[in-house]
Amino acid sequence: MSRLHSYSESDVNFYYVDDNAKKANPQKVDTFDKLITHLKKAIQDRRHEELYLVRGILVWIAQSQSHSGREARYNTPLFYIQQLVERRISPAEVFKIFCGYAGIECEQVTGRAKAIRYRAGDSDSEYLKHHTWIAFKADGKWHLMHPQWSIQAFVGYEHGGEIEIEKDGREKIKVRTEKQGRPMFMVNDFWFCTAPEIFVTRCFPDDIKWQNPDGNVFVNTVNDFLALPDLRQGFYDMKLCLLIEEKSCVLHSKNGKCYVSVMTEKDGAKAIDFSYELAMEGTSGDDLKPKDMKQLVLHQICGKERNIIKFEIRLPVVGTYWFRLAVGLVHEPDKKRNCCEFKILCKEACKDCRRFPMCAGLGAYGYGPQAEEAGLVNSSQTDAKINMKPNKGKSKQTIATFKTENDPETDMSYAAQIIKSGSDEVDGDSIDIILEGTTEVVHDKKQGKLTVNANVPKDGEYALVVTAKDLKDKKNKKEKPVAGYLVTTHEDEDDKRTNAQIKQQERKVRCENHKVAKIEERNRLVDIIDSTRMEIDSLKVSGKRK
Template structure:
């Protein structure tokens, strides 16, 4: 029956109601007789579901996977009593013990066998010959349900030499539509699905490990494990229930892609810079998680036939790119540019946000082929504040790809700025060569605004028009070879200054008519002859 995405289980299960029973089952310590063990476990179990749960919990926490026996099957007994007494087995023994304990408890249970995408599975492989795994079906509330106590108990390391108990709730009464993802029974009726899946589809389908579902992820596209690039690009998307953070690795780096977070998932475009087959891994963590631990949720193989050289991203580009629910939470609301890439033809662009919090913002520009100093990285961006709106005006120093990094901190915090997000800015026009904005000093207040001149480099021997929006000052002077006072009209100060005979021009303010000293607020350079 189809998965309606509301539950990972095939029947309603309230795990909180199992807490007492689970704790009781873990403490039962009988290993000399299967009958005695079952009798003890059932003392606290009333319903059939509770009986199955008690048996499941006991097996998952007391039987370990026999890595030695797996390599030497001839010496291995999968008889339930032997499994119980040695406390170890392989899947065959887990399923056999489960079946016998259920039958003693009066519950119908089947041992099933088939192919699995478990240890040693290689993406896209085919399955032939004998089945490689065993699990169970139990009959509860008038229908059959699936479970796998081997996989519920823990995991084997990559070299298959060490087993670690790590309980996994996912494999208890798993919904058949999810169980089929990595269990293919010899008898297709035991898929408990209509229509049933063919072996070919099982082989081709994407493997979602239990992390995928436990993190609230719903679907991934494409559904096949191998992706062919089209014109050098491959795309993957994931849908999920709630806000989730993602990262990815293509051959171990996150450089050749562009990942954007969506409210219910993410989208990733990959541009491998080498042809051939590359492993793509996608990692996720819930946005509320305190630890910085991402779990691998998907693995693809990307087959790249041609490389799109134009999509080489600057190494400073940080994933994810562009605004999202995450940047909204940090106080950046209503972005003028919702997309991760900003294209500019003349080398200029302007972004606006509404600030939802009382924050100070810092922005800087980075590119692989420019030697911008830290100071210049900031001076190609001008911040303009209008009440709770912020505008970032950007003038690129040359053509190419740039990363615009945006940082913020609470105004009340004395500390450092935190990195929030970044955009990719692209400009193909080779003529572009904008000078930096004028340098501003600490007395230049956040909501002052330069109307002209915007360029921090003034022409020599010219009259230059100044127009500045400033409030709360008594006088404004422009200091070149001579001093030029600006006059106030409504909300701005304006006037002209001549640049001959000087290398620098300063704008200075008199904050209070009674004081004699001026504060520097802006500095312009003058072109050399």
């Protein structure tokens, strides 16, 4: 995974600079000289003096937006903040003015940007053009920053002309109209000194040299820029890698199915949580039958290191779809960020478009964090999807084994159940049915091993759900679902082909990451050497003055 920023992240710390900037009352630092003097007070590391100064300017502007209602004298810092909030001047213009007073070399850059109105697969439209951002030179190196995205965020915006079909396993069938959202003042560190190779995926300059003033050009044409996979801040924050064959924001379904897969760092599923949304182009959902739409996306956790997150998407009708992912930490479910978005073109509907069986509220199939919390480790089953032949008899085959605590006195109790893919209808809706007698769980406490055996009576798709119960917990007497697997009797050639492609892409990504790690280590060492030289030169100059 490439770096997030153009400065050395191991060598720079903004804590004291940010804290000092927040303490600068706009009414007291009422001239640029006073403001710059105040911001410089917190700068101890002279190697990065200019970088820290621009950072202080960013934080001060962001937090001062709330003071814009007060009267300010012309050509003062607060005057320009008022002009900014009233939209009389752009954020890029404000930053260029502030950088000028601070003695920082700064250029205003124009070009195309994939901003809030952008949707994956959009063509080159007017709303993509005429955006502005800045490039500034600090301590001998150029950095890119999108001022507006660094100090403001829009919340609540929604695209119009869509029908929301499914969100995290729940059927919606909701027609959307465009919602403008509202601005929120904040500092977004991601867009300050963003790494050029990331910045160019969202902002394509009219003058190509401003992609990366100190290095190589990454994207050659506007068409290349528009075709790039639509990867958002959450994707980079969580250090994800994309594992799809089509390196594009537009995917083409095959046989009415589409696959999107990402790779996390090792054991990523333990800490990272995804949510998804499937929407379709249109303004009316009258032709869509809710019973055919429920659970069209299979969310899976796969891989030996639990770091492959795969989504299998079944498309019931011909049309244009959008698939969106958000990502966050498991313990912060309400703080997810946009991760990625794909436009899916479906020219052939999925034949026999069965809905996936619900996974007992687990959210994802496979070995996830709930299983480990329940004392189940080292699952033998690395895939979330299991193929088996139907068997009407009593014999069962081993589906998965787990290691458990090697303690005969353990008070954890485990069970499993097979849930039939809903096909019966009650009041027009589908239901899930638990099939009795189809599972067997053997817990060898001395060996610390749990074996799950099962069979299915006929062809179809089923959910195998492993449950756990802490016998010491007297308050919660119910068994809790901790792991789920999709059991299918169907041989799916599309699935086999996709799994082979994922493995191939995974190998490529690992090789690329290894190369990137070497380059970043080299750059880190070069930065240390350059910084040391600058410090030595500074000491020499100081010594001569004395």
